[in-house]
Amino acid sequence: MLEFDGLHKSFGTVRVLDGVGFAVAPGSMFGFCGSNGAGKTTTMRIAMGLVRADAGEVRWQGRELDQDVRRRIGYMPEERGLYPKMKVGEQVAYFAKLHGLAPAAAAKAADEWIGRLGLADRRGDAVEKLSLGNQQRVQLAAALVSRPDVLILDEPFSGLDPIGVDSLAEALLGQAREGVPVVFSSHQLDLVERLCDSVGILARGRMVATGPVEELRRREAGRLLRVVVPDADPHWADALPGVRVVSEQAGDTLLELAPGSDDQDVLAAALRTGRVSHFAWRQPTLVELFREAVSATPEEVAA
Numbered sequence: 001m002l003e004f005d006g007l008h009k010s011f012g013t014v015r016v017l018d019g020v021g022f023a024v025a026p027g028s029m030f031g032f033c034g035s036n037g038a039g040k041t042t043t044m045r046i047a048m049g050l051v052r053a054d055a056g057e058v059r060w061q062g063r064e065l066d067q068d069v070r071r072r073i074g075y076m077p078e079e080r081g082l083y084p085k086m087k088v089g090e091q092v093a094y095f096a097k098l099h100g101l102a103p104a105a106a107a108k109a110a111d112e113w114i115g116r117l118g119l120a121d122r123r124g125d126a127v128e129k130l131s132l133g134n135q136q137r138v139q140l141a142a143a144l145v146s147r148p149d150v151l152i153l154d155e156p157f158s159g160l161d162p163i164g165v166d167s168l169a170e171a172l173l174g175q176a177r178e179g180v181p182v183v184f185s186s187h188q189l190d191l192v193e194r195l196c197d198s199v200g201i202l203a204r205g206r207m208v209a210t211g212p213v214e215e216l217r218r219r220e221a222g223r224l225l226r227v228v229v230p231d232a233d234p235h236w237a238d239a240l241p242g243v244r245v246v247s248e249q250a251g252d253t254l255l256e257l258a259p260g261s262d263d264q265d266v267l268a269a270a271l272r273t274g275r276v277s278h279f280a281w282r283q284p285t286l287v288e289l290f291r292e293a294v295s296a297t298p299e300e301v302a303a
């Protein structure tokens with residue numbers, strides 16, 4: 001297991017992490033989500049020893065991360081760290097050697113990853129001549145080239161075109177299949193939903209939701225009701241007790257029901273307004289779960 005345990009961190013008087021904890025099993029992919037400034041990068045930097053936590057620790061296989069363990073981690077920092085003048089092939093091989101590969105093995109592994117990430121024809125070009133997305137691919141090759149035991153990637157998908165997204169997704173799934181725990185941060189929730197076994201949403205310094213996407217969605221089941229009444233008065237549901245209108249468009253209404261409110265009362269009200277052509281619970285999308293999780297209630301803010 002890769003375990004983040006009870007991480008606290010303040011910068012001056014600003015408390016960023018307030019007991020962050022989650023675990024990633026070998027072979028599973030964890031999507032680390034949260035608003036801008038939530039503390040994802042800070043959490044990953046703590047794991048890599050670039051920021052010191054005020055309390056808490058990060059462990060791999062029960063052992064607190066030290067520089068030895070970190071050498072076995074493939075890390076992609078948020079601030080990209082490439083040498084602009086170095087050629088792509090040399091650059092990736094350089095990172096492989098830095099992580100302990102012998103020169104010949106490093107060159108071979110570099111070639112392989114450059115190919116897999118679609119950069120074969122740019123091997124001899126200086127990094128600074130590449131577009132942003134292609135530099136991103138080089139950065140990824142650098143994180144993957146040393147066959148790391150663990151992958152910690154800070155927004156690896158940002159800036160990639162759809163082909164780049166696919167080749168990276170394929171590469172990460174391949175690493176996970178080989179037993180590597182993969183943690184990556186992302187704002188692309190559709191990707192997180194598609195790729196990850198588990199997600200964690202960081203807000204207000206804590207993990208406010210963690211678990212398999214399906215489980216998080218099920219937990220929220222019985223809350224969102226979609227009702228289609230093509231000829232209804234658009235305001236038919238506005239005054240129903242315990243019901244909030246999430247959206248309404250041309251008779252297609254999404255309602256959020258408070259705990260304890262009766263869906264049959266909603267159905268009766270819908271029937272009074274016209275012919276009901278659709279009436280069903282709807283599982284929330286990850287985007288809806290995210291919005292819900294990051295919007296604090298007044299009590300939470302006060303706490």
Ligand SMILES: Nc1ncnc2c1ncn2[C@@H]1O[C@H](COP(=O)(O)OP(=O)(O)OP(=O)(O)O)[C@@H](O)[C@H]1O
Pocket residue numbers: 011016034035036037038039040041042043
């Ligand atoms: N070295 C630092 N000194 C002071 N404040 C910092 C420092 N590093 C981070 N912070 C603050 O900590 C908070 C969390 O930042 P962090 O970069 O971890 O967020 P993030 O979740 O990665 O956001 P994003 O999605 O925008 O990348 C922010 O308020 C940021 O301003």
Ligand SMILES: [Mg+2]
Pocket residue numbers: 040041042078154
């Ligand atoms: Mg960040």
